[in-house]
Amino acid sequence: MDLPKEIEILFRENSELAKKLSEEISKLTPKVIEKTGLERIKIMNFCGTHEWTTTHYGIRSLMPEEVELIAGPGCPVCVTPSSDIKNMIKLAMDGYVVYTFGDAYKLPTVSHYKEGIGSLASAKASGADVRIVYSFVDAIEDAKTHGKPSVFFGLGFETTAPSYAVLFKKEVIPKNLMFYSSLKLTAPAAIYAIKIHKMSKRSPVSGVIGPGHVSTIVGSKGWDFFPEEFGIPAVVSGFEPVDILTAVLTILKDLYTGKAKLTDLEYKRVVTRDGNIYAQDAVREIFRTTDTIWRGIGNIPNSGLDLRDPFKEFNAKLQLNIKENPWDYDLPPGCKCNEVTLGTAYPTDCPLFMKACTPSRPWGPCMVSLEGSCAVWARFGSSQRVLNLMKEVRE
Amino acid sequence: MCWAVPAKVISIESDLIATVDLGGNTIKKVAVGVDNVRLGDFVMVHAGVIISKLSKEEVIENIKFIAEQIREVSEITGEDPEKTVKEYTDSMYKLLGQLDEKNG
Ligand code: SF4
Numbered sequence: 269m270d271l272p273k274e275i276e277i278l279f280r281e282n283s284e285l286a287k288k289l290s291e292e293i294s295k296l297t298p299k300v301i302e303k304t305g306l307e308r309i310k311i312m313n314f315c316g317t318h319e320w321t322t323t324h325y326g327i328r329s330l331m332p333e334e335v336e337l338i339a340g341p342g343c344p345v346c347v348t349p350s351s352d353i354k355n356m357i358k359l360a361m362d363g364y365v366v367y368t369f370g371d372a373y374k375l376p377t378v379s380h381y382k383e384g385i386g387s388l389a390s391a392k393a394s395g396a397d398v399r400i401v402y403s404f405v406d407a408i409e410d411a412k413t414h415g416k417p418s419v420f421f422g423l424g425f426e427t428t429a430p431s432y433a434v435l436f437k438k439e440v441i442p443k444n445l446m447f448y449s450s451l452k453l454t455a456p457a458a459i460y461a462i463k464i465h466k467m468s469k470r471s472p473v474s475g476v477i478g479p480g481h482v483s484t485i486v487g488s489k490g491w492d493f494f495p496e497e498f499g500i501p502a503v504v505s506g507f508e509p510v511d512i513l514t515a516v517l518t519i520l521k522d523l524y525t526g527k528a529k530l531t532d533l534e535y536k537r538v539v540t541r542d543g544n545i546y547a548q549d550a551v552r553e554i555f556r557t558t559d560t561i562w563r564g565i566g567n568i569p570n571s572g573l574d575l576r577d578p579f580k581e582f583n584a585k586l587q588l589n590i591k592e593n594p595w596d597y598d599l600p601p602g603c604k605c606n607e608v609t610l611g612t613a614y615p616t617d618c619p620l621f622m623k624a625c626t627p628s629r630p631w632g633p634c635m636v637s638l639e640g641s642c643a644v645w646a647r648f649g650s651s652q653r654v655l656n657l658m659k660e661v662r663e
Numbered sequence: 664m665c666w667a668v669p670a671k672v673i674s675i676e677s678d679l680i681a682t683v684d685l686g687g688n689t690i691k692k693v694a695v696g697v698d699n700v701r702l703g704d705f706v707m708v709h710a711g712v713i714i715s716k717l718s719k720e721e722v723i724e725n726i727k728f729i730a731e732q733i734r735e736v737s738e739i740t741g742e743d744p745e746k747t748v749k750e751y752t753d754s755m756y757k758l759l760g761q762l763d764e765k766n767g
Contacts, residue, residue, distance in 0.1 A: 435679065
């Protein structure tokens with residue numbers, strides 16, 4: 269048996285421990301409420317895969333009524349602005365070979381590039397050369413074989429940035445392959461979401477589950493600003509049910525003691541406090557921080573990455589003179605993806621959910637990627653739907 | 664695209680590219696995003712790049728973190744911390760022992 273299988277047995281299939289942890293959560297919650305005076309304990313995650321685990325394993329159904337688990341901005345595909353998709357469609361229609369991750373292939377634009385062309389998939393159907401790749405490595409190898417002018421649609425968060433940076437660093441990119449950066453940073457958006465909850469009439473966020481795989485790169489210390497500046501406990505957790513339950517229990521304990529000064533690190537089997545220095549150095553060398561647009565939300569200062577000047581010959585936006593216009597509201601009519609992304613609405617709050625918008629015919633961007641909240645809830649959200657029904661009955 | 668999966672390094676092409684086995688007969692060429700990758704290492708792969716390594720020692724650290732949380736929570740809820748932690752660690756190490764036995 270190998271290590272990944274052992275991890276599954278210890279952290280995924282260990283129902284005895286999951287039961288124990290959820291019992292402890294139930295015992296601790298009233299004490300936290302009594303001590304802190306909070307009416308609700310709202311815990312936000314920042315990773316589509318955490319939302320997947322939470323929903324897929326029905327973890328919400330194990331929570332006491334006062335503990336609410338919500339998804340924050342954690343899916344880079346969902347927040348890729350419509351203008352970026354349109355630019356990629358235009359390049360594809362102009363004859364460039366466009367490389368994309370499968371997740372972004374069906375992403376809809378808010379208005380069509382041309383009649384009937386509102387995604388890279390539809391551009392391909394009308395004859396454009398759009399190629400889905402597993403990785404940047406695959407795009408490089410493929411672009412070398414044909415030599416045609418090509419552009420890679422560079423999406424992702426901090427976790428994906430090193431996959432580009434290490435390759436740029438070693439100068440293995442062929443001259444015919446340009447890079448269109450749509451890279452985003454999680455922390456500025458996380459702060460944005462936390463502030464929205466704090467300012468609005470909604471209950472503020474009481475704890476956060478830090479994104480496990482972004483943290484492999486930035487380290488758990490990347491989230492210390494939550495306890496330090498906002499007084500909110502943060503736990504970097506893994507992606508198995510036991511990990512999430514432990515994270516919730518740890519947050520409750522931190523709320524009770526009020527002593528948490530730094531981010532707790534549960535996902536020790538993968539993440540360190542300082543993160544992956546090798547990847548951090550590569551990213552810093554290749555990319556600079558920029559303002560960038562988050563779909564449905566608008567510009568968030570210093571929340572994006574773009575290639576530094578020494579790599580400008582690869583920068584598609586510069587080389588192809590692509591203008592970045594000021595943000596215009598870019599969700600399709602009726603879509604609440606911005607609210608879903610900021611954790612102010614559940615997917616089921618959207619009237620189009622599983623009606624006009626389904627995984628096979630996504631209307632909005634959160635229904636496209638496997639880690640988009642709407643797509644996750646569409647596939648596995650029954651426990652939450654049952655929970656909502658139970659609440660209605662209680663009320 | 665954000666899905667990170669564990670994989671085994673089955674060949675190292677250069678300090679830049681390695682081939683990994685993602686399980687289920689899926690073999691991929693990926694970028695090396697960590698220092699010091701060795702043949703046979705278990706790693707986490709995300710969107711075509713190795714982002715970290717996995718090791719048994721760190722799995723034990725993970726188990727210990729959970730033990731510490733259980734201890735601190737027991738102190739608050741008035742349970743016997745030693746007893747609850749012992750029950751937890753016994754069950755985890757029993758599972759690990761069974762796994763080690765299977766590993767031979
Ligand atoms: S269900 Fe569809 S339309 Fe509604 S918020 Fe989600 S992605 Fe947007």
